[in-house]
Amino acid sequence: MTPKIARFLADRQPATPCLVLDVDRVEENFRALAAALPLAQIYYAVKANPAAPVLERLVQLDSRFDAASFEEIEFCLAVGARADAISFGNTIKKGSAISAAHAAGVSMFAFDSAEELEKLAVHAPGARVYCRILVENAGADWPLSRKFGTTIETAKDLMIRAGEMGLDPFGLSFHVGSQQTSTASYEAAIGRVGMLFTDLKEAGVNVRMVNLGGGFPVRYSSEVPEIDQFGDAIMTAMTRHFGNALPEMVIEPGRFVVGDAGVVQAEVVLVTRKSKDDPIRWVYLDIGRFGGLAETEGEAIKYRITTPHDGGQTGPVAIAGPTCDGADIMYEKSNYRMPLALACGDRVELLATGAYVTTYASQRFNGFAPLAEYYV
Numbered sequence: 001m002t003p004k005i006a007r008f009l010a011d012r013q014p015a016t017p018c019l020v021l022d023v024d025r026v027e028e029n030f031r032a033l034a035a036a037l038p039l040a041q042i043y044y045a046v047k048a049n050p051a052a053p054v055l056e057r058l059v060q061l062d063s064r065f066d067a068a069s070f071e072e073i074e075f076c077l078a079v080g081a082r083a084d085a086i087s088f089g090n091t092i093k094k095g096s097a098i099s100a101a102h103a104a105g106v107s108m109f110a111f112d113s114a115e116e117l118e119k120l121a122v123h124a125p126g127a128r129v130y131c132r133i134l135v136e137n138a139g140a141d142w143p144l145s146r147k148f149g150t151t152i153e154t155a156k157d158l159m160i161r162a163g164e165m166g167l168d169p170f171g172l173s174f175h176v177g178s179q180q181t182s183t184a185s186y187e188a189a190i191g192r193v194g195m196l197f198t199d200l201k202e203a204g205v206n207v208r209m210v211n212l213g214g215g216f217p218v219r220y221s222s223e224v225p226e227i228d229q230f231g232d233a234i235m236t237a238m239t240r241h242f243g244n245a246l247p248e249m250v251i252e253p254g255r256f257v258v259g260d261a262g263v264v265q266a267e268v269v270l271v272t273r274k275s276k277d278d279p280i281r282w283v284y285l286d287i288g289r290f291g292g293l294a295e296t297e298g299e300a301i302k303y304r305i306t307t308p309h310d311g312g313q314t315g316p317v318a319i320a321g322p323t324c325d326g327a328d329i330m331y332e333k334s335n336y337r338m339p340l341a342l343a344c345g346d347r348v349e350l351l352a353t354g355a356y357v358t359t360y361a362s363q364r365f366n367g368f369a370p371l372a373e374y375y376v
């Protein structure tokens with residue numbers, strides 16, 4: 001937790017649950033990433049946290065933006081981002097959204113199928129397009145599965161076709177999975193893209209860009225490699241596969257930019273045991289899976305939780321949310337422990353909750369209001 005967030009929570013005592021996010025930390029993270037990969041253009045993945053104060057600070061820093069929908073493009077334009085600094089990175093878009101983005105001046109679009117490429121040719125004629133290839137997501141705590149990307153062979157055909165359809169076959173992309181804790185996954189993906197890139201050049205395609213996606217990790221319950229280690233591994237692999245003819249490099253970080261800039265404060269609603277001598281206490285908070293902690297699905301993302309009793313004796317707990325839904329359990333199998341002194345009414349903090357929390361909150365499930373947000 002940054003000093004600014006601690007001061008805000010102490011002075012304002014906001015109603016819980018709430019997210020407090022330090023925008024200066026967003027700037028520090030952006031600068032650290034730019035320093036680790038100085039040759040890459042940074043397109044912030046807006047979906048990680050689309051709040052205006054975050055986007056405004058990133059516009060000041062000359063960030064570019066990766067948008068998942070036309071609505072996110074509008075968020076960026078509303079805070080002064082230039083349309084030509086926005087990439088429409090979702091491979092699944094309505095024709096109407098492509099047309100609207102194209103009319104607004106967005107000129108870079110992702111695709112991973114022949115069907116989507118045809119939509120782009122119709123609704124964004126002449127645009128720069130890049131093809132997403134399927135890569136291994138091993139090592140990622142929040143994998144993006146097989147939903148996105150295509151095979152190398154199909155990507156080759158589609159890039160050739162893009163040119164024939166009057167589009168600009170600008171580049172290739174991949175995403176190694178979110179909260180990727182292994183630098184090797186980037187190296188392997190760069191190797192695959194490198195071979196395809198060379199192949200396409202030889203086939204006469206004017207391909208010039210490699211988009212390395214996001215995935216850069218945040219420290220939750222376990223340590224993760226430093227961002228400089230990712231930078232070094234990526235540059236070494238790029239040089240190995242492209243020599244000194246490096247293509248334009250793009251990265252699309254989301255989680256890394258905003259994750260550790262935010263803290264959720266929540267209240268303990270109930271602490272109990274299923275039977276008198278059950279060693280496990282059940283701790284129910286006023287935030288849960290439906291209040292924004294969707295990434296606790298499968299206990300994938302393990303947030304660090306601080307309490308007013310830290311340092312005291314602890315015991316094993318299961319941690320759940322406040323709704324009447326059996327799926328609203330955050331942690332039952334991950335061996336969480338909390339202080340024995342923890343009691344109803346205590347305020348606890350879930351650290352590094354700046355990414356993929358506010359927008360995952362349901363609207364009014366069980367009547368609870370969506371998560372309150374403060375940007376300081």
Ligand SMILES: *Cc1c(COP(=O)(O)O)cnc(C)c1O
Pocket residue numbers: 045047048066089090175177178179213214215216252253254255256
């Ligand atoms: C979600 C997403 C990102 C951001 O991923 P992080 O793991 O948050 O860095 C980047 N690019 C695309 C295409 C995405 O879908």
